[in-house]
Amino acid sequence: VHGDYSRKMYLSYLFVVFLVGVMHAQGALNNIVIAGGGPGGDIGNKTAWNYGLYRKLIQNNLRTKRLGDNVLRVCVITGYTDPTDYLPKYFLWLGTERGLLTHSQNVQVVKRADANDEKKVGVVMNADVIFISGGDQGQYYHEWNNTLLDRNIKYALSKGASIGGTSAGAMILAHYSLSGGKDFISPDVLEDAKTVMLDDAVDNKSAIHTDFLPLVKNCVVDTHFTERVRLGRLAGTVAKAIDDSGNHNICGIGLEQTTGVWIHDGIGEVIGVGSVNIIREKPSTIMKRVKRYPLVYTDLQFDRLTEGWKIKMDTMTPDSDNLPKNAIKIQYEGDSQPNKDDLSIRGDTTSDIDKFENIVSISPNDYSLSTTKARTFIRQAIGMTRCYEETTRSNKEESLFRALYDKSSLLALQLYPDATVYRTSRKPDVLEFANYLAGIVIDTKTATYKTLSPYISPYAIPRGTLRAAGITGLTLHIIGDSSLRTIYYDTRKREIVQEKPQRYYFHITSYLSLIHISEPTRRYAISYAVFCLKKK
Numbered sequence: 001v002h003g004d005y006s007r008k009m010y011l012s013y014l015f016v017v018f019l020v021g022v023m024h025a026q027g028a029l030n031n032i033v034i035a036g037g038g039p040g041g042d043i044g045n046k047t048a049w050n051y052g053l054y055r056k057l058i059q060n061n062l063r064t065k066r067l068g069d070n071v072l073r074v075c076v077i078t079g080y081t082d083p084t085d086y087l088p089k090y091f092l093w094l095g096t097e098r099g100l101l102t103h104s105q106n107v108q109v110v111k112r113a114d115a116n117d118e119k120k121v122g123v124v125m126n127a128d129v130i131f132i133s134g135g136d137q138g139q140y141y142h143e144w145n146n147t148l149l150d151r152n153i154k155y156a157l158s159k160g161a162s163i164g165g166t167s168a169g170a171m172i173l174a175h176y177s178l179s180g181g182k183d184f185i186s187p188d189v190l191e192d193a194k195t196v197m198l199d200d201a202v203d204n205k206s207a208i209h210t211d212f213l214p215l216v217k218n219c220v221v222d223t224h225f226t227e228r229v230r231l232g233r234l235a236g237t238v239a240k241a242i243d244d245s246g247n248h249n250i251c252g253i254g255l256e257q258t259t260g261v262w263i264h265d266g267i268g269e270v271i272g273v274g275s276v277n278i279i280r281e282k283p284s285t286i287m288k289r290v291k292r293y294p295l296v297y298t299d300l301q302f303d304r305l306t307e308g309w310k311i312k313m314d315t316m317t318p319d320s321d322n323l324p325k326n327a328i329k330i331q332y333e334g335d336s337q338p339n340k341d342d343l344s345i346r347g348d349t350t351s352d353i354d355k356f357e358n359i360v361s362i363s364p365n366d367y368s369l370s371t372t373k374a375r376t377f378i379r380q381a382i383g384m385t386r387c388y389e390e391t392t393r394s395n396k397e398e399s400l401f402r403a404l405y406d407k408s409s410l411l412a413l414q415l416y417p418d419a420t421v422y423r424t425s426r427k428p429d430v431l432e433f434a435n436y437l438a439g440i441v442i443d444t445k446t447a448t449y450k451t452l453s454p455y456i457s458p459y460a461i462p463r464g465t466l467r468a469a470g471i472t473g474l475t476l477h478i479i480g481d482s483s484l485r486t487i488y489y490d491t492r493k494r495e496i497v498q499e500k501p502q503r504y505y506f507h508i509t510s511y512l513s514l515i516h517i518s519e520p521t522r523r524y525a526i527s528y529a530v531f532c533l534k535k536k
Contacts, residue, residue: 030264031060032215036223036274037134037167038257038458040086043093049258049272049455054131054164055094056262056271062160063128074104075127077153077169079135079143081110087133115147124152129162132169138181140172142202145212153213163215167223170260174221175214176241176250180207186229187388187416189236190438190480193288193295198240208241216263218249219316225254225277226459226468229393231414232440235279235297235478239287251280251316256468258458261311267319268311273455274468275401278303278316279476286487286496294438294480296487298496302442304401306453306470318472323449330447330471333409335492336380339429343376344422347385347415347437358382358410360399362392363459367466369403378431378491383413395459398466404442405450405469411491414440419480429492431482438480445494448473 033056041048058072072095076087088104095102107124109115124130130153132140144150157163165173172179184197200207208220220241222234231254238252255261256274270276279300281287288296305311308324345352353359354374360382361368369382382403384396400412415421419437423430433439451470460466477496482488488497 030062031057031162032173032263033057033162033164033260034170034173034216034221034253034255034263035164035166035260036170036225036255036257036272038224038227038259040090043090049260050090051094053260053262053271054090055097056264057129057131057162057164058091058094058098058100060264061128061162063156063162066160070100072098072100072102072104072129073123073127074102074129074131075107075124076105076131076133077107077109077124077149078133079110079139080108080133083108083133087131091129091131109144109149112143112147115144115149118148121147121149121152124149125155127156127161129164130156131163132165132172134167134169136181137168137172137177137179138201138207140168141177141179141209141212142181145209150212163213166260167257170223170255171221173213173215174219174253175210175217176220176245177209177212177214178207178220178222178237179209179212182207184233185388186232186236187418187437188233189295190232190416190440190478191294191418191436192292193236193239194291195236198237206240206244208237208244210245216253217313218247218251220250220252222252222254224257226256226274226397227394229387229397230254231277231397231476232295232416232438232478234277235300235476236295238279239289239295239297242281242287243289248281251278253278253316259307263313266313268313270305270307270309270311272307273453273458274306275453275470276305276309276311278305278311278318280316288485288487293484294433294436295478296438296480296485297478298487300476300478302474302476303472304470304474305472306451306468307455308451309470309472318449320448320472324451324470326454327449327451330408330444330450330473332445332447335494338492339379339423340425341376341428342423342425343378343428344420345378345383345385345413345415347387347419347435347439348417350386352385353383356381356383356413358403358407360384360396360403362395362399363461366461366464367399367402369406378411378413380409381411381413381491382407383415385415387414387416395466398457398459398468400442401469401471402466404444404447404471404474405452408444408447408450408471410444411494412442412444414442429490430497431489431491433479433482433489438478441477441479441489443475443477443494444471446473446475447471
């Protein structure tokens with residue numbers, strides 16, 4: 001009897017999964033919200049970012065409309081052992097505001113036993129709105145996947161429930177979900193394209209999973225994007241997902257905190273204070289992932305969107321037919337004058353930002369843009385060093401893109417400690433990327449439109465003017481170890497330069513002898529060494 005029951009439950013589960021898949025393909029899963037995390041507004045505050053976003057889960061709820069019972073059932077699923085009641089109370093307010101008899105509660109699911117406990121998760125089956133809180137998406141995947149909770153979520157979705165999530169709760173809803181239980185930072189993947197941080201903590205296989213709640217199709221989702229400077233991390237994760245699957249249509253969505261996307265009718269709408277960042281490959285993209293070597297990932301399409309932008313979810317492109325009212329068309333001003341002289345810029349040296357023609361002022365001063373007084377610099381460019389310095393990283397990231405809004409023909413570079421770029425007077429327009437970490441290049445030559453967020457950025461100083469900038473049509477390059485990978489960047493022509501590897505031939509005659517080999521100079525699998533020869 002037990003075997004028959006288990007078989008029936010399994011077949012029922014397969015049917016629900018199939019039904020959800022069919023509904024998604026037909027567009028019936030029509031109300032999804034993904035949010036980048038961050039603090040929500042007070043209950044009753046209709047100007048808060050999450051009011052505009054979270055209420056979409058109720059306004060467009062198919063299940064409530066279909067039942068017609070004027071009742072709203074909300075389940076906030078959390079992995080915390082001691083969750084707050086903020087989200088249940090917030091949804092209670094949102095539902096009551098619309099005249100619905102609202103029941104809203106936390107569903108606490110810490111361990112796999114909880115996820116299979118009918119008394120704890122049975123209520124999810126009849127939910128009109130399911131919302132997954134922040135926490136640890138690795139925990140969600142390993143403890144919730146293939147459980148009664150999983151089946152109940154999918155059953156509710158098949159009946160027209162809306163679903164949303166914030167922070168980890170948004171990341172778990174991606175088709176290609178980074179949910180391996182390891183928390184890594186951009187420098188990890190910029191140093192090692194196949195870092196072990198992209199492996200699952202449980203089985204050491206891929207940390208990218210597609211078999212739980214793959215609702216935001218062909219996407220990787222990351223959150224707290226500007227606040228934690230995750231552009232490099234997102235690019236590395238997308239590269240890994242494409243390597244795993246062979247699907248070059250995968251794109252990355254980076255959600256800044258207090259910002260999100262409402263997905264409905266094949267369209268995503270950006271709502272909130274900050275930016276939504278989308279990267280995807282072009283036909284010209286070059287990807288090189290070698291263990292213990294920096295990531296190389298060039299010619300990526302990069303769109304940074306602020307509130308008012310709409311996204312065509314099938315292609316993950318900005319909807320240029322329905323522009324925000326404040327969108328301004330960008331006209332590239334043309335290539336710079338030739339550069340000159342030798343130059344090196346170190347990612348660990350704050351003062352090296354003077355070696356870019358344009359300089360951004362950041363906290364404790366208000367945002368501003370000025371021209372360098374240095375004699376030697378990179379023309380028509382702006383840059384940031386020490387990009388992962390915790391006290392200034394968010395302000396640097398926000399200010400860099402605001403500068404690209406103000407001067408929309410600039411080239412931008414982001415350099416972390418252990419990243420270095422240099423050029424020689426022989427080829428003063430061509431940058432070589434060296435040292436242990438890849439550098440990030442953001443090119444505006446292909447940019448199309450720009451917008452500003454209607455809200456002051458949380459990274460502005462008190463009474464400051466800094467706002468998140470949106471720019472579409474950017475080109476993103478991640479370049480590391482130019483001499484070995486033979487990939488360089490021309491800052492004047494704004495293009496990747498590929499050179500054939502140089503081959504050196506030595507004719508060592510009988511009157512030379514080897515006298516010394518230096519210590520290895522790198523921490524990769526291949527190290528450089530110095531051979532010294534002298535006459536016998």
